[in-house]
Amino acid sequence: MSADGGGVSVSSFDVGAVDEFPEESITARTVGDVEIVVIRQGGEFVAMPDRCTHQRYPLSDGELLEGKIKCVHHGATFDLKSGRATLPAIKKIQLFQVAEADGRVMVTLQEL
Numbered sequence: 156m157s158a159d160g161g162g163v164s165v166s167s168f169d170v171g172a173v174d175e176f177p178e179e180s181i182t183a184r185t186v187g188d189v190e191i192v193v194i195r196q197g198g199e200f201v202a203m204p205d206r207c208t209h210q211r212y213p214l215s216d217g218e219l220l221e222g223k224i225k226c227v228h229h230g231a232t233f234d235l236k237s238g239r240a241t242l243p244a245i246k247k248i249q250l251f252q253v254a255e256a257d258g259r260v261m262v263t264l265q266e267l
């Protein structure tokens with residue numbers, strides 16, 4: 156599924172069955188040509204680029220804290236609801252929309 160409008164392109168990708176993502180997990184996926192991580196915590200799914208905004212190391216080897224993911228490289232954390240960063244990262248991380256449909260996890264990537 157994809158739609159174009161006003162220079163914004165949106166695509167939804169099926170990243171797997173809900174059951175493939177254990178509770179409290181961080182899973183790396185490639186959708187299109189974008190590397191992302193899919194996080195499941197508290198029954199909720201969160202998706203974001205697999206790139207820390209500090210020095211672009213992967214987050215897929217990061218650590219899941221309560222409501223946050225921690226980059227193990229220099230210790231920045233990102234809030235799973237807002238994407239807000241803590242030092243040494245300054246820039247918040249982009250969060251992708253995630254929806255469950257018929258037992259599948261769908262991630263929507265938006266390119267501006």
Ligand code: FES
Nearest residue numbers: 207209210226229
């Ligand atoms: S690359 Fe993630 S904290 Fe430095």
